[in-house]
Amino acid sequence: MSTIDDAASDAARDAARDDAAARQRTPGQLTGSAIVVALVSAISGMLYGYDTGIISGALLQITKDFQIEENWKQFIAASILLGAVIGALTCSFLSERIGRKTTLLMLAVIFAVGALGCAVAPDPLLLSVGRLVLGFAVGGATQTAPMYVAELAPPKYRGRLVLCFQIAIGVGIVIATIVGASESVPWRWSIGAACVPALLMLGLLLRLPESPRWLVKHDDRDRAREVLARVRPENYDTDGELEEMAALAREEETANTRGWSGLRKAWVRPALILGCGIAIFTQLSGIEMIIYYSPTILTDNGFDESVALQVSVALGVTYLVAQLVGLSIIDKVGRRRLTLIMIPGAAVSLFVLGALFVTGNSGRDSVPFIITCLVLFMLFNAGGLQLMGWLTGSETYPLAVRPAGTAAQSAALWGTNLLITLTLLTLISGIGVGPSMWLYGLFNVAAWLFVYFRMPDLTGRSLEEIETKLAKGEFRPADFAR
Structure with missing residues (x-):
């Protein structure tokens, strides 16, 4: 029996795909409930960006208030990441057991309590400890919110609504850097302010339904039909979509390759390597190093605190702009091509930045060059490799192992982020800023090689086509060449 037969019968899959394609072509407007669902996802993404980004400026004030050294700085910054690893893994289980909406309700409360x-x-x-609690909510949101939106959004608008989460991360980072740069807002107020959007998220969720796909999986088709009628426009074929959900649920129940054990299957392994590899390299490329520690690194090397915080704002704005531009062109340029084009720019920026510090050209006269290198790095990194971190998880894994695969990928991303955040200031103290930048430049070179040899271009490919290729052992870049 072929491996693809483990996933589903071809007849059921083709019928579901034809029904989905027909609904994709069906005109219709977004309902108010669907828009609120996207808003909830955007708020959770903004909280992710804000809660992780606010420490960049706040750390300068925290250091003065608590009189702490590098080890404590690293521990405070990294504690949210340890929580994120735990949250991503735990909420993968919770969202399947208690539901997507219930899990998000819990996370909204945790966001507020942690802040x-x-x-x-x-x-x-x-x-x-408080940031560890916040991290649980951050990691859980990255696992649950995009999935909740994808399962409630009309097929025609699914991609755009899911992307609200990723764009909102950039918005949260920008807001965090602006608040941090103001210098007039005490760090306790800036961190605690995150409870306001968390409570808004909680209030909106109370008005929203559970995921219809989750309801179907738990044999509650009547409620699922009611939910679809609520979040779909009038005259929409809700019965057809409900049948598709039921067919997919049956496929998952009868699949031999499913859940965490399914990730160990030989034919699934290339998807796991690609997803976790991309997730790891998004962090090893240096993005979080720059977001978390750029003000600390600059002030430790003689920069005025106000200048360092203004640079942080510029980097946050660059991150958001690069993400918006990248998302607007990614389907035209192609995922693989865009990533291969952008990574060298990020690597060169870090190599030049490292050279400025190694050669002693890091004083006031070199401020414009240092800032230019930082901004260019952020532009090339955020507009290329960073886009792949969450995107590969939604496209790469077979249906029956997708929740486990995305959880493993999230854990790999947050775990790498945790390792970097715990060691960066110690690394800089040991070998200096310049060599540290060179090391991360080399990580970008390794990322380029990984993408070149391991990442096929999935642009324009249906999820069924990707899964079929994976099952046939045709998952190298050459196998997807048009």
């Missing part, structure tokens, strides 16, 4: 806990923390240890 308030950080705001009133009397010492660095309890601040770190």
Whole structure:
């Protein structure tokens, strides 16, 4: 029996695909409920960007208030990432067991509690615990929110609504850098302010339904039909979509390759290597190093605090602009081609930046050059490799192992982020800023080689086509050449 037969019968898959394609062509407008679903996802993405980005500027104030050294700085910054690893893995299980909406309701409460806990923390240890709690919500949101939107959004608008999450991350980072650069907002207020959008997210979720796909999987087709009628425009073929969901649910129940054990199957392994490899390289490329620590690195090397914080704002804005531009052209240029074009620019930026520090050209006269290198790095990195981090998870894994695959990929991303954040300042103290930048430049070279040899171009390919190629062992770049 062929491996693709493990996933589903060809007849059921073809029928579901034909029905989905017909609905994709069906005109219709977004309902108010569908827009609110996208708004909830956007708020969770903004909280992700804000809660991870606010530490960049706040760390300067926290250092003065608590009189802490590099080890504590790293621990405070990294604690949110440890929580994110735990949250991503835990919420993969919870979203399947208790539902997407219920999981997001829980995460909204945790977002608010974590933000308030950080705001009133009397010492660095309890601040770190508060950020660990926040991290659980961040990791859980990255696992659950895009999936919730994808399962509720009309097929015609699914891609655009899911992308609201990724764009909102950039918005959150920009807001965090602006708040941090103001210098007039105490760090307790800036961190605690995140409870406001968290409570808004909670209020909106209370008005929203559960995912219809989750309801179908749990044999509640009547409620699923009611949900579809609520989030689809009038005269939409909700019965046809409901049948498709039921067919896919049956496929998952009868598949031999499914869940965490399915990730160990030989034919699934190339997807796991690609997804986790891309996730790891998005972090090894240096993006979080720049977002978290650029103000600290610059002030430690003689820059005025106000200049360092203004640079942080410029980097946040560049991140958002690069993401918007990248998302607008990615389907035209192609995922693989765009990534291969952009990575060398990021690598060269880090090599030049490292050379400025190694040669002693890091004083006031070199400020424009240093800022230019940082901005160019952010432009090339955010507009290329960073786009692939979450996108590959939604496209690469077979249907029956997709929740487990995306959870493993999220854990790999957050785990690598955690390792970098815990070691970066120690690394810089040991070998200096310049050699550290060179090391991350070499990571970008390794990322380019990984993409070149392992990442096929999935642009324009249906999920069924990708899964079929994977099952046949045709998952190298050459196998997807047109």
